Amino acid sequence: MNDTQQHVKWFRDSSPYINAHRGKTFVLHLDGEAIDHPNFSNIIGDIVLLHSLGVKLVVVHGAAPQIERQLAANGATSEFVNKVRVTTPDILPLVQQAVGTLRSDIEARLSMGLINSPQHGAEMLVISGNFIRAKPLGVIDGIDYHNTGIVRKVNTKAIRQQLDSGATLLISPLGYSLSGEIFNANSTQVATEVATALMAEKLIFFTDQGLRDAEGSVISELQLDDIDESSLDTYSPLRLSKAACLRGVARCHLISYTEDGAALEELFTRDGTGTQISRVSYEQIRPAGANDVAAIIELIAPLEEQGILVRRSRELLESEVHHFTVIERDGMIVSCAALYPFETKGELACLVTHPEYRDNDRGELLLEKIQQLATAQGLEALFVLTTHSTHWFVERGFRPVNLQDLPPSRQSLYNYQRNSKLLEKPLL
Numbered sequence: 190m191n192d193t194q195q196h197v198k199w200f201r202d203s204s205p206y207i208n209a210h211r212g213k214t215f216v217l218h219l220d221g222e223a224i225d226h227p228n229f230s231n232i233i234g235d236i237v238l239l240h241s242l243g244v245k246l247v248v249v250h251g252a253a254p255q256i257e258r259q260l261a262a263n264g265a266t267s268e269f270v271n272k273v274r275v276t277t278p279d280i281l282p283l284v285q286q287a288v289g290t291l292r293s294d295i296e297a298r299l300s301m302g303l304i305n306s307p308q309h310g311a312e313m314l315v316i317s318g319n320f321i322r323a324k325p326l327g328v329i330d331g332i333d334y335h336n337t338g339i340v341r342k343v344n345t346k347a348i349r350q351q352l353d354s355g356a357t358l359l360i361s362p363l364g365y366s367l368s369g370e371i372f373n374a375n376s377t378q379v380a381t382e383v384a385t386a387l388m389a390e391k392l393i394f395f396t397d398q399g400l401r402d403a404e405g406s407v408i409s410e411l412q413l414d415d416i417d418e419s420s421l422d423t424y425s426p427l428r429l430s431k432a433a434c435l436r437g438v439a440r441c442h443l444i445s446y447t448e449d450g451a452a453l454e455e456l457f458t459r460d461g462t463g464t465q466i467s468r469v470s471y472e473q474i475r476p477a478g479a480n481d482v483a484a485i486i487e488l489i490a491p492l493e494e495q496g497i498l499v500r501r502s503r504e505l506l507e508s509e510v511h512h513f514t515v516i517e518r519d520g521m522i523v524s525c526a527a528l529y530p531f532e533t534k535g536e537l538a539c540l541v542t543h544p545e546y547r548d549n550d551r552g553e554l555l556l557e558k559i560q561q562l563a564t565a566q567g568l569e570a571l572f573v574l575t576t577h578s579t580h581w582f583v584e585r586g587f588r589p590v591n592l593q594d595l596p597p598s599r600q601s602l603y604n605y606q607r608n609s610k611l612l613e614k615p616l617l
């Protein structure tokens with residue numbers, strides 16, 4: 190494959206991800222070391238690119254080495270207890286100076302956009318403000334942490350308003366109390382609280398080298414049960430990723446800030462280069478079995494009554510349940526989908542998520558799974574007949590087709606009365 194063909198293939202392969210990420214909220218955490226690193230200019234470029242692809246971005250930054258330098262330049266020092274800086278009133282002004290300077294540096298660099306690229310000149314509005322209400326960490330084991338704080342509340346309404354207006358949020362580790370005091374919080378905790386409060390689709394921690402196994406290879410995927418937080422620091426990104434997933438963030442990623450393009454690879458290719466942490470194991474995606482028939486009926490019955498899905502009798506479902514994949518959460522079937530092969534193509538049918546569990550990527554996860562199953566069966570395309578969810582499928586790479594495009598054995602089963610829309614997606 191020559192360079193152009195490779196480029197075209199890469200572009201086509203990433204288009205489902207571009208569609209999937211558009212309009213979603215990602216919280217990115219960059220610590221002070223990441224900002225100091227020479228690769229930071231590339232990360233800035235990637236942030237601008239993500240913004241231009243319609244991703245709603247909240248960037249939370251740390252400032253530990255910058256604060257250290259500011260203290261040293263002024264002959265001051267600070268004490269760390271359990272890896273947490275004690276921010277005394279004496280050093281607070283220096284912390285403010287370091288954080289303020291860094292924040293305006295980042296704003297300036299985000300304003301610059303992507304030099305020497307088609308993104309150059311792309312306007313990006315960056316907003317910072319008092320979105321974080323903080324409270325003191327307090328006195329722990331006799332140690333007064335003074336102006337070191339933790340997040341008390343995130344002003345999600347204000348953040349959402351800014352994101353909806355197209356702005357990117359830049360949030361520093363400084364939070365404010367109702368009485369006007371300033372607190373220096375740990376930026377990983379700030380990022381986690383922001384992502385959780387916003388129920389972000391992704392929380393991305395830029396770390397020095399990602400997560401590696403004993404052989405030094407990157408661990409590409411971790412499920413919540415695999416993470417033993419008892420051995421991890423309070424503010425370790427891995428520990429906070431688990432906490433965020435348990436509290437509703439769909440996926441967390443640990444990505445290296447030293448590697449050029451690591452974020453783009455992680456977000457726009459199947460395997461990525463970082464570590465993805467998801468709550469899938471908390472919820473299991475698995476093939477359906479005979480014991481699931483009653484639960485599937487319960488899930489789809491209301492939609493059959495509304496005419497959204499074709500009615501299936503219990504007998505039919507019992508004989509066809511092996512076509513189904515389900516998502517089980519705490520013993521409850523919350524989502525299902527079926528794959529019926531017809532000659533060279535597969536029909537994706539009966540894709541349903543329980544109304545209380547919608548909008549958390551479960552439909553997307555099932556679609557991915559059905560695509561994998563269809564590819565493994567050697568099918569060339571996936572098609573769907575839908576009366577109500579055309580846009581959902583179109584946004585995920587399906588295109589309208591005619592009845593004649595369906596496999597002949599499926600054409601003969603088409604119900605003209607339902608007049609369903611026909612959509613198809615090639616399997617690459």
Ligand SMILES: CC(C)(COP(=O)(O)OP(=O)(O)OC[C@H]1O[C@@H](n2cnc3c(N)ncnc32)[C@H](O)[C@@H]1OP(=O)(O)O)[C@@H](O)C(=O)NCCC(=O)NCCS
Pocket residue numbers: 212492497524537538539540541542543546547548549550551552553554574575576577578579580581
């Ligand atoms: C379509 C359906 C399966 C999606 O399930 P889900 O678990 O919520 O899926 P996801 O979380 O991956 O996607 C949700 C997103 O799709 C959007 N969406 C839901 N239904 C949609 C529709 N009919 N058209 C366009 N977008 C739709 C949601 O607003 C949400 O968007 P957001 O992320 O920007 O907030 C679910 O809405 C459902 O059960 N619908 C009724 C059954 C149906 O029509 N099935 C398809 C025919 S087989």
